[in-house]
Amino acid sequence: MFTKLGLRFAALAYLALLLIVPVGIIGAHTFSGGLGPVWDSLTVPDAVKALELTLEIAIIVVPLNTVFGITMAILMVRRELPGKALLSALIDLPFAVSPVIVGFTLILVYGQQGWFGSFFVDRGYQIIFSTPGMVLATMFVSLPFVAREVIPVLREIGTEQEQAAATLGARSHQTFRRVTLPAIRWGIVYGVVLTTARSIGEYGAVAVVSGNVIGQTQTLTLRVSQEYQNFDHTAAYTAALELAVIALVTLFLMNLFHPRKDR
Amino acid sequence: MAITVRNVNKRFGDFVALDDVSLEVPPGSLTGLLGPSGSGKSTLLRVIAGLETADEGDVFIGGHEATLLPPQRREIGFVFQHYAAFKHMTVARNVAFGLEIRKRPKDEVKGRVAELLHLVQLDGLGDRYPSQLSGGQRQRMALARALAVEPEVLLLDEPFGALDARVRSELRAWLRRLHDEMQVTTVFVTHDQEEAMEVADTIVLMDCGRIVQEGRPQELYDHPGSEFVMRFMGQVNRIGDAYVRPHDVEIRLQPNGTTQAAVVERVLHMGHHIRVDVSVNGGAPVSAQLTRDEAERLGLEPGRPVFVRPSRARTFAGTPS
Numbered sequence: 001m002f003t004k005l006g007l008r009f010a011a012l013a014y015l016a017l018l019l020i021v022p023v024g025i026i027g028a029h030t031f032s033g034g035l036g037p038v039w040d041s042l043t044v045p046d047a048v049k050a051l052e053l054t055l056e057i058a059i060i061v062v063p064l065n066t067v068f069g070i071t072m073a074i075l076m077v078r079r080e081l082p083g084k085a086l087l088s089a090l091i092d093l094p095f096a097v098s099p100v101i102v103g104f105t106l107i108l109v110y111g112q113q114g115w116f117g118s119f120f121v122d123r124g125y126q127i128i129f130s131t132p133g134m135v136l137a138t139m140f141v142s143l144p145f146v147a148r149e150v151i152p153v154l155r156e157i158g159t160e161q162e163q164a165a166a167t168l169g170a171r172s173h174q175t176f177r178r179v180t181l182p183a184i185r186w187g188i189v190y191g192v193v194l195t196t197a198r199s200i201g202e203y204g205a206v207a208v209v210s211g212n213v214i215g216q217t218q219t220l221t222l223r224v225s226q227e228y229q230n231f232d233h234t235a236a237y238t239a240a241l242e243l244a245v246i247a248l249v250t251l252f253l254m255n256l257f258h259p260r261k262d263r
Numbered sequence: 264m265a266i267t268v269r270n271v272n273k274r275f276g277d278f279v280a281l282d283d284v285s286l287e288v289p290p291g292s293l294t295g296l297l298g299p300s301g302s303g304k305s306t307l308l309r310v311i312a313g314l315e316t317a318d319e320g321d322v323f324i325g326g327h328e329a330t331l332l333p334p335q336r337r338e339i340g341f342v343f344q345h346y347a348a349f350k351h352m353t354v355a356r357n358v359a360f361g362l363e364i365r366k367r368p369k370d371e372v373k374g375r376v377a378e379l380l381h382l383v384q385l386d387g388l389g390d391r392y393p394s395q396l397s398g399g400q401r402q403r404m405a406l407a408r409a410l411a412v413e414p415e416v417l418l419l420d421e422p423f424g425a426l427d428a429r430v431r432s433e434l435r436a437w438l439r440r441l442h443d444e445m446q447v448t449t450v451f452v453t454h455d456q457e458e459a460m461e462v463a464d465t466i467v468l469m470d471c472g473r474i475v476q477e478g479r480p481q482e483l484y485d486h487p488g489s490e491f492v493m494r495f496m497g498q499v500n501r502i503g504d505a506y507v508r509p510h511d512v513e514i515r516l517q518p519n520g521t522t523q524a525a526v527v528e529r530v531l532h533m534g535h536h537i538r539v540d541v542s543v544n545g546g547a548p549v550s551a552q553l554t555r556d557e558a559e560r561l562g563l564e565p566g567r568p569v570f571v572r573p574s575r576a577r578t579f580a581g582t583p584s
Contacts, residue, residue, distance in 0.1 A: 156350045161350075165349075167339055168409075168411075168412060
């Protein structure tokens with residue numbers, strides 16, 4: 001009985017120390033000057049733009065990386081591929097490379113003096129110091145999450161259910177939709193949560209390629225850092241709280257996909 | 264529907280899973296593919312189902328060439344050893360799967376599912392999830408799912424292998440009855456000769472990727488074509504060059520000219536029969552199977568000298584002595 005309570009207390013204390021207290025402090029600090037300043041720093045055009053940009057990047061990146069991650073996972077687990085080990089290492093590359101290097105590499109490739117830079121600039125597209133570059137950087141750093149979550153689940157469910165579906169007449173797209181997808185659903189959900197978190201939270205790579213132009217290429221994360229350095233703590237805390245709320249909403253939405261009691 | 268397999272070869276890397284296998288399964292029959300593990304029996308079944316493709320050779324189902332058809336188009340039902348239940352679907356949805364794929368009207372699907380659940384004695388369990396069923400129930404659900412699409416042939420891969428002995432014997436009898444009612448051509452894989460003898464009309468015995476012998480269970484048991492078949496189909500003793508089943512070992516208290524001297528080593532009560540282990544000429548142990556009355560009449564106990572004689576024995580040419 002006591003060990004049970006003790007364990008529970010230890011777990012809660014740990015959570016409190018790492019999560020609840022810091023987030024609580026952000027909340028407390030944000031509202032320390034009352035609601036007025038918070039509302040103001042929430043609604044200044046630069047803040048609105050930062051929120052929009054953050055969401056825009058996430059809305060582009062998360063679906064793309066989800067589709068890519070699922071496809072990669074199926075290729076890795078279900079198909080015979082030459083060079084599988086290499087592919088697996090490549091998927092993990094973003095985990096290994098520092099985000100700042102990622103940003104720098106993108107500038108080398110797509111920047112004005114980069115390999116493809118003039119190609120795009122000549123046609124009127126600016127990649128670096130604008131949204132496309134930030135999307136690319138975010139895509140790169142959040143690439144592995146879905147694949148890494150889905151691969152072990154695919155391995156674990158095995159191929160028998162898919163073979164059974166085939167013998168029952170299901171074509172491969174029907175098998176995927178009716179059998180495979182529901183079975184790996186929970187892996188995808190975790191992957192999406194992690195991808196979203198990384199997308200809205202990425203600092204290094206985005207900082208390098210964005211140029212951090214206030215009101216144009218500044219995301220919420222960049223804004224937190226900027227306003228903190230400017231000693232506008234209310235603005236910094238407000239932006240931080242916005243990020244926390246986006247994260248919580250994502251978690252809540254993903255929980256709607258919680259598996260039924262089917263195991 | 265008849266199944267014809269012609270000169271099929273299948274390799275996995277260096278391992279020869281099927282070595283020039285040809286097989287005729289007559290329509291409406293219940294055939295058991297029997298053999299030790301690694302003998303190729305499951306591979307043969309999966310080649311028939313289209314879950315594996317043969318390296319060489321042809322497969323015909325109902326007279327139609329099926330060698331290159333994907334499993335979706337072979338009109339088969341397949342039952343897996345570990346059920347392959349769709350875990351995220353209810354029992355009813357599992358059974359309905361093939362019908363929903365075929366876009367049958369909802370009412371028809373509902374009626375058919377109820378019918379099938381009744382057939383496999385799972386009435387009222389349609390709303391459960393597979394995890395809430397016992398192993399035997401799950402396998403019956405898998406069978407209902409396979410039967411739902413009215414397959415031309417029913418293929419079962421070690422269907423009772425993961426179940427405990429009592430459930431297994433219930434399901435064997437039940438599969439036999441079901442087959443007699445439905446008359447769908449059925450092929451099942453097993454490594455258990457008793458299961459094959461109990462369920463199948465025809466046994467196809469395989470070893471090392473080849474078919475060793477096929478025929479009615481009694482034929483294989485009474486007229487084995489080789490030592491392997493003799494050994495695989497039941498317990499066997501070796502006395503000199505002769506192979507003798509335990510129930511064909513006669514034990515006497517007096518010699519009669521054709522008997523050999525032996526000593527009783529153990530007497531085991533197996534329930535419906537008595538097993539007596541004797542050593543012949545101080546060597547080779549021989550098992551004999553006696554009825555309880557016989558054993559009592561002879562008054563057998565360890566250490567007692569007796570005389571044994573095979574009442575029926577077989578020898579195989581070319582077997583090393």
